[in-house]
Amino acid sequence: MTDFGYFLSCEEHTPAELVEQARMAEQAGFQSLWISDHYHPWNDEQGQSPFVWSVVGALSQAVSLPVETAVTCPLVRTHPAVIAQAAATAAVQLGGRFRLGVGTGEALNEHILGTVWPEAPVRLEMLEEALQIIRQLFTGEQTSHHGRHYTVENARLYTLPDEPVPIDVSAFGPQAAEVAARIGDGLITMMPDESLVQRFRRGGGGTGPVLGGLKVCWGVDEREAVRTAHRLWANERLPGELAQVLPAPRHFEQASQLVTEEQVARSVPCGDDPDAHVEALAAFVDAGFDGVYVSQIGKEQQGFFDFYRTKVLPRLRS
Template sequence: MVSIGYFLSCEEFGPRELVKQARLAEEAGFERLWISDHFHPWNDEQGNSPFVWSVIGALSEVTSLPITTAVTCPTMRIHPAVIAQAAATAAVQCDGRFTLGVGSGEALNEHILGDRWPPALVRLDMLREAVEVIRKLHTGRVVTHHGRHYTVEDARIYTLPEQPVPIYVSGFGPASTKLAGEIGDGYCTVMPDEELVRTFHQSGGADKPVQAGMKVCWAPTEQAGVDTAARLWPNELLPGQLAQLLPRPRDFAQASSLVGRDAVAKQIACGPNPQRHLAAAQQYLDAGIDELYVQQVGPEQEAFFTAWSKAVLPELR
């Protein structure tokens, strides 16, 4: 049976708003939480980017829902040893209901310290080693590691959960999805792509969970929903490697000017019709997703939770 969760957007909302949304999500019957981890929003219209680890600490005090980062990049902006400590603390705060979702990142967030943005295959190699470092530290032993990309000397994490933190790996193409199957305890994606799910299962992830995130925009009218989604999330429709390569929010805004409203309306379920939202979610279920996380775009948060709890969640279940 598919589990339905809520996707907390750190790009669009501040920390207090995210905590309120988590409470509303649990009350509405959502079963899990995803939360994004960015230094920048994708564009200035989104307007936020709180530090995710502080927000997770606050969430642990107001909700009992399991939480997954979607996703953390443990390779450049923050050293994997520090991510290992942050994830261990989050798992303790959440009584073990925490999963570290990781990925190879985007230049948007990882360029900020002036480091070179490496090509995709190098980023995946860095991710593989970063996950290795995190797993070593989560044993609680003293770790010394001299690898191709990272050095750790005489490091030990003292505050640890009873069980090692599960690590799920994101993938948006065959190479990264294959890596997720090889090194991940689960797989994260944002596409209802049955072929990628199959690649993950065939690469070592046969019995492991698949998580996916999707966006909707519940609004009084379909036009109002499309207007909001087109203003806040046109970057969702940018093709190819742009999402990984563009370095600044204003670059995304410029590139997104080429995305038309019709394309947004086709990609994101907008408006008050429950059947439109159900159809969008069903694509993910049909692709073999185990956990689906839904993000409401824009300010109509309470209306979204009310509508989904009454008209959408019961149908999906």
Template sequence: MTTYGCFLACEEHGPRALVEQARMAEQAGFSALWISDHFHPWNDEQGQSPFVWSVIGALSEATSLPVATAVTCPTVRLHPAVTAQAAATSAVQLGERFRLGVGSGEALNEHVLGDRWPPAANRLAMLEEAVQVMRRLFTGEEVNHHGTYYTVENARLYTVPETPVPIDVSGFGPAATELAGRISDGYVTMAPDAESVERFRRAGGGTKPVQGGLKVCWGPDREEAVDTAHRLWSTEQLPGELPQVLPTPSHFEQATTLVSRERVAANVPCGDDPEAHVSAIRAYVDAGFDAVYVSQIGPDQRGFFDFYRTKVLPRLPG
């Protein structure tokens, strides 16, 4: 059975709006929630970036859906011990309906304290050590750790769920995908790439859940929807490692002048044709994904949820 979830975008919406969207997602028939974790939005047009752990606390009271971060970086801006405490509390508050999605991060969010932004291989090594530290803390036992990147002394989490928080690892390139296969409880990625799924499973992922996310822009006027997607999320079309190394929203705005409207139109389901949305989601199902999370671009969230409730979710394979 494939799970179909809603992907809440902290870059685009304030905390109250995100909570209301979670309520609408549950009413529309979505089965789970993802929520992004950013210090900055990708560009000023998006215009928001609330503290995700406060929003998760509100979500626990507003909805019965499971929640996962997609994704948190526990390596630079937040120490893994602090991330572990936040995740453990969230899991308790959500009645163990919480998964911690983690990744190696972007300079956009992680360099804000003045730390040097390390190269990709170091970021992955930091992530692996951070996951080790967090798993030990989730036991509720005292942890002392003196590693390559992190020191933890006499640390114990007193508020922990009965079962340790599952940790899902994000991966886009081969090295990150193989790391996810070795150390994660599940794999997170943003493209319906069957080869990446197989790489994850061969690297140790086995039958662990594979979860994917995509952005769409529903609207009655397709051309207007394409304009909205291009204005707000052309950052999604930047190639390679560029999104991981640009340091500020203004740098992303400069880079996305190279992303054409036609490229966005070709890669983002836009408009009100149900088949375009169903086909985009089916691509993930066909690639072997266990869960697909959909994020609506732009302000018309209620229209999106009504459209998915009546025209899209009923047509998706179970």
């Protein structure tokens, strides 16, 4: 059976709003939570970007659901040794109900310290080394590491969960899926791509969880919902590597002028037709995903949760 979770968007909401949405998600029957990890939002219309680890701590006291970052980049902005400590503490706070989702990140968030933004193959190489460090620190042993990209000296984590934190790796293409299969405990991706799932399984991912996410915009006025989705998340329709290389929210705003409302309407379930929402989530189920996380775009949160509790989740679980 596929699990259905809720995806908390730090780009759109304040810490207090995110905690309240987590409570509503639990009451509506969602089984787990994802939370994004950004330094900037994608555009100024989204308007927020709280520090994810502070919010995770608050979630641990507010709900009983498992939590995962989707996704953290342990490469440039934050050293992997620091990410290891943050993840271990989160897992202790959540009683072991924490997974660390990681990826190779975006210049939008990672270039802020003025360092070079590496090419994609180099970032994959950095991710592999970063996970080696994180996993070694999860053992609780004193760790020193002198690698190609990172140095760690005499580091030891004292606050640790009973079991090492599982690490899921984000991938959007064949090469990244193979890396995820080799170094990850699970796969994260945002498209219901059955071939990517199979590549992960064949590449060594075995029975590790394959997790996917999507955005929707519930509302009683479908056209208004499309406008909201376009205003806030047109950037998701940008092609190629733009999402990884553009350095500032204003650049995403400029590029997103090329994205039309019609393009958004074709790719984001909008409005209050249960069939459209069920069909979008069922595509992940049919592709072999173990978990699907839904994010509601905009301020209409209570209506969304009521809609999913009564008209969407029961059909998906029948």
